[in-house]
Amino acid sequence: MTKSMADERRSQLEQYLQNVTLDSNITNSDVFIGFFRKLQQDTFKIETQRASLDVYFADGSNIRLDIQTSDTAERILEVTSYKMGLSRELIGYFSLFFIQDHSDGALSVVKKVAEFELPYVSLQSMKELHCKLGIRKWYMDPSLDTLLMDCRASINLLYIQAIQEIERNWVKPTEREMQELEFLQKTADKVKFLELVRELQFYGYIRLDPCICDYPEAGCSADIYVGNNEINCCIKLPTNQTKEVSFKINRLRCWQVTFLGAEKDGEEETLELRFEYRDSDKWQWIIFYTKQAFLLSSCLKKIISEQMMKASKESQEMEVKMPESTKNNKKPSSQQKQVVHSSFISGRRFLFQPNEEDYVFEKIREEDL
Template structure:
């Protein structure tokens, strides 16, 4: 087994601007455009030279998604895929690295790897491409081929927040989107509410400790990811996927959704992720014994850190280097509980309205067995964010965590929810997405007085009620699956 140092690789996320138009308000809030999706956390930290059956050499790229090995692919495969995408979507694609007809130097090989990485990050930003059969089918086949998993019927256990699991019958080639639909059908969750939930990879540790490792992408194959992960005691779990606790109100017309929210709220309190006061704890316990889930959830929304994503303990460089921190992310803030080297403690809340940008950087080393389809990466990840205390000066803060990509996903989710709320409240607001760094027409960052954030919208799965009347949700039919 060899240990190979890897060059640092970063994923920088920048902002959007808010601009007022002198037009009359529209009757409905603007919808996010297909091009306003943020980059996905695709990365190619390593590549390998291999021999083909004729003795020729080729390069095999290890593609990671959210810090986990997703697939391995050759340049020729990606080139053919790009040609297929061009036939369907024309030339509105990010640039694809050109062919080299002579032997590549080391610098040329590194440049191609960087270009392929950028290509994979940029292609899914167009929702039309992301949802297309040509996009999904290619990535499905790559996942299966990388880990030698053929298409067949299997049973999959999906774990709920209360510890129970639901066993469903799926195909190994079913995407996370489809698996979520099957789970929702079996549980009786209304179709309109599926977008409020997601599938996650969750590690169940000793002493009833669990750790959320990553959110699954809709085109990801849960069965394959579960079989290929090197994380011990890893399961597929169903959890709500929004960071604004007030969105609970959108789910109150569906009893299945109420049950899921209630189970997760109880879990958060039992594991001390949410921190009720003693008075709140007593009232919550009384409501729990009375079986009043709705009132329980209404009170839970007032509890500190309710609905936050709890991360494992990690290291950071603030307030001083070498500090240990516990992070909880939600409700437009990063809440950090620091333990200083002097054993003193300090709690700091970083507000999203004061974050200008952030980046995730991979600083790891590679442990590789030559014949293994997998490569073990030391998860030396860091997330750096630029923060202002309000005096127009910006400071970088660094968090070292194996859950850096999950943290980044949570930050993006909070941006999305805030921007959609602003769009609903201000129909005349126009969101402008700037060009990539180094390509923008002008460098411009602005703190909006309405606390908007520097990031583009994700596709609009969250809907808004237009009246106070009870909604009648459409249930998922078996023939739709």
């Protein structure tokens, strides 16, 4: 191989590994989990043995678990939920994340931990970043909060995370709203507190660290919030002017994460996420240079997944309401159901469509390999 051929092949393998992990049938298989468990342990030379692992909450408290170094994130999340008293059917609304504490007191959500990942091993490889393992809610639609209001443990998790995000100015209440929230916090009325906070700007969004983007021109810095079916960016132009831009998810055709493999301008910007976006009937690629590229990618997939599940549920409800004779005559085929989501899925490399369980995954074709 020439160098260019090797680079191209490396890029294609990288895309393949990213794509294959999106199919839950694969990631839940014993073969896949066993392969990645061995890969992670061999890479960092960590044998299977007993160890302690701390899982942190948004208020800084933590639970210490006795684990095996080979335990997956899925297993550790189950144990954490059991220790907290979180109802088993609500586990899927939460996930483990790697959280980074900065010397200036700032905090970053680095990435969502994949279910097949070994958190103990990953933390050993991230020591220089001063990361810790945290549990946070994992859905992008704030209205789903209402499904968690019958469990004390889930209410407490949502409540302390909401307080953290307000304190760090990730959620932006008005002065009047802040006074109401402070009163509800003093009276420890967590349910009403969460009802009010759901109305605030950027609640339910995930905030990324400031990063560099090439929109509307190269070299712009951006504060990114992703949620509510959009990527909201406060962009600082080279002229020091600021511009707020909302990239709507239903105008986004495809995206990809790339490992750059080299520092950018002396900084550790080694990842980029680029997406193809329709702006004024014209398609263009927009690039973010951010260490949280995988987190942003996970958020986009989660938003689309929730949209598809919501559309599927509404379709089923409409079908139930239809007269029996009409249902028999007009029952949609699986192909017709997929067309509903075609606004998301017309990319070449990354083709998103729901499977039977309404999960989102990327379709891999032979020529892409």
